[in-house]
Amino acid sequence: MIRRAAMPAFLAAVALTLTAGCSGGGTAAKPGEPVPVDDRQSPAAVKGETLEGEQLDLASYDGKVVVVNFWASWCGPCRAEAPALEATYQENKDEVAFLGVDIKDTRDGAKAFVRKYGNSYPSLFDPEGKITQSFSSVNPGALPTTLILDREGRVAVQFPGMVSKARLDPALAKIVAER
Template sequence: MAARRLAAGLFAAVTAMVLLTGCFGDGGKPQCDNVDGIVQCRPDQRTGAPDIAGELLKGGSYDVADQRGQVVVVNFWGSWCAPCRAEADDLEATYQATKLSRVTFLGINVQDSRDKAIAFEEGRVSYPSIFDPGSRLALNLDISPNTIPATVILDREGRIATVIRAAVTQDGLQPIVERIAAESPAPAGQR
């Protein structure tokens, strides 16, 4: 239990530092809007996501880079997290409602055991999840999700468009995903 508290404290401290350096450009001017725990970046303010790849809960591997050209909704969750249980149906419903618009979803399971995570997902979501018990993938993001649950939306070019630091509902998430999906990708020379 003490190790989990230490890991959670370290996670919070590092993500706060990453957040402060990732959201401010030269001269300390904000690069993205942060309102009520939702960070939204206009296309000209977005930074590329780092490598988001790893072993899937049920075996195999996944690399977000293979999804270039699609909007990718990345949800950080744990089976021990009550808000994660509450948002699971809304995530799945948003996935089903938007997948024909070239939108894909990916879960990233953190601070969990594989067996509990697999049991949690069973019958709840149909999209894959990476097993990341050490929360390493979250720490690599320029605009980090510093809560669990958290949802990061990558645009079609693999850039961070939105970070939601709270549980989501379909009514709140789907319009954001649809707006990002409706954006035109930058011309090849501007990527």
């Protein structure tokens, strides 16, 4: 009897914990909406090895708007959004940089994902989630998550969950238009 009576409270506590863990993080704006400039935060130093084994430093994109997508080959929504991300990259690559961060994955799985979905922008390989921790102020640990960084490298927009081209394109245009 006591166990049965405690079950609703236990389930409520679990639901609250899961909701907090999957929230959009610490941005001061609704998902997909620009964060007010004064509230934007820069991630810690972000650098690592790409899927191809080359070193890449986010600082090399200084002065450019950057779309950062956190993904994994085993993530269904990541697979679903991959074509939209590639299409947006192809349309904007002269003005906007794209960077994937493959987390908690195998290199072989990640490379197969890139081949299958044709992603032509680089992805950092982050099997232990260390690079992801550099963005802890916005909690991109839930997959997928897509961020738009402004020209100063600050998180300007966050999309927790799967992003569509219809949502990404206008948000990206707003940040590109900032000077």
